[in-house]
Amino acid sequence: MALLLIAFQHPPPMYLDQLLQRQNNNLDLVRLVAACMVIYGHAHAVLPIGVNSDFVARWLQFDYSGSLAVKVFFFLSGLVVTNSLLQKKCLTQFILARIFRIWPALLVVVTACAFVVGPLVSNLPWESYFAHPQTSSYVRENLLMRLQYELPGVFASQASQAVNGSLWSIPYEVDAYIVLAALFALGLHRYKWLATAVVCLIILDPVTGNQLLFTWRPQSLSIDALAPCFAFGALLALWRDKIHISMAPALGALVLFLTLRQHSHAYYLFYVALFLGLLYVCSLPAIVALRLPADVSYGVYLWGWPMQQLLALYFPELGLSFNKYMAMLLATMLGTLSWYLVEKPCIRLGQRLLPLLQQTLRPLTRRTASAASAAPPTPPAHSG
Structure with a gap:
């Protein structure tokens, strides 16, 4: 018991900017659990037998495990990438990092599905x-x-013919990166209160029925909540030096959610409680000690659905539990290979390309600055 109490002792007092230093958190573990929750949540869609036993759906009633896990991904992404951009203040580096983080692993997965899995099944x-x-x-x-979900004749007899249904969230993630980069390019980060106002506008847009920003989109909770989750992470990154890591705000938000649960937008309070609670939990010494050697969550997310489809095709009689947990195991193995063979080398390649790209762009920047300084001065305006 004493060892247990020591293991789960309160983390040392710290602010969010300290927590975001890799040695002080275990966000990789949180992301891996979220990726496995996506697989757990997709099992009944891939193999619709028996009763859907999703515990998150039973308790919340407005969300299910897979969708909730995607929101966790978006929150953590908004927090981490915004913090990185604000610290490094280099838009070129940000864009290169996002390209080499998203596309290489995606290229491998869709190529393997089209030219290996596809012809075989x-x-x-x-x-x-x-x-x-x-x-x-x-x-x-x-x-x-x-997005193209289907391949000719692939999984044609399955409940879902999608080769990889998990791809649906990736364009929204890329859109979030584009908006973040655009706001940074506009210099919004220099005016913290203005940036806060814009982020809060994004967070509150679904409350208005998408009448402020995303007016062209029909309402859908699973999609509408993604931008606010990313924006909430960005908001915390903006004020990272002021936010103290504690369980109290998470518990307060949870109590408010339970009290106001019948309100149509009470789910906001639940997501706030969940996100703040995760930040606290991932700072606990016992959780930090479990730090993983690699961030395999993206690979697990990408490979999860194809593995579930293959298991549902060849072993439907083994049921939902087998589909869930065997897919988690297989996707984790493939995600680990993806990290070491694809993602990590490509991230390093992007880092090596950065100085070369900056050296290439520097003369262009200088010529632009010289042209601007050589422009004739604007004559003063004369009053009538």
Whole structure:
């Protein structure tokens, strides 16, 4: 008991900017658990047998485990990438880092699905499969964020014909990066209160029925909440030097959620409680001690659905539990390979390319500055 109490002792007092230093948190573990929750939540959609036993859906009633996990991803992404951008203040580095984080692993997954998994499980002959226009477009369209879910004859007898249903969230993540980069380029980070106002506008837009910003989109809780989750992470990053890590705010938000649960937007309070609680938990010494050697969560997320589809195709009689937990194991193995063979080398490649790109862009920047300084001065205005 004494060892247990020591292990789960309160973390040393720290602010959020300290927590975001890698040695003080275990966000990689949180992300891995979230990726496994996505697999858990997708099992009934892939293999709809029996009663859906999703414990999150039963308790919350407005969300389920997979969707909730995606919101955790968006919150952590908003927090971490905004903090990185604000610290390094280099838009070129930010863009390169996002490109080499998102696309290499995605390229491998969609290529493997189209040219390895597809021909092996398609009900079409190989000649017809490879000649089909959907096969040639699958990799291109998904890399361009114009999602294509199906391949010809692949999983045709399954409850869902989607080869990788998890891809749906990636374009929204990329959109969030684009908006963040644009706001940084506009210099919004120099005016903290103005930046706070813009972020709060994004957070509150779903409350208005998407009448402020995303007016072209029909309302959908699973999608509408993504931008506010990312924006809430960005908001915390803006004030990282003022936010003290404690469980009290999370408990306060949870009590308010339980008290106001019948309100149509009470779910905001639950997400706030969850996100703040996760930050506290990942700072506990016992959790920090479990730090993983690699961040395999993105690979697990990408490979989870295809593994579930294959298990549902070949072993449907083994049921939902087998589908969930075996897919978690297989996706974790593939995610680990993805990290060491694809993601980590590509991240390092992006870091090596940064100085070369900056050196290439520097003369262009200088010429632009010289042209601006050589422009004739604007004559003073004369009053009538």
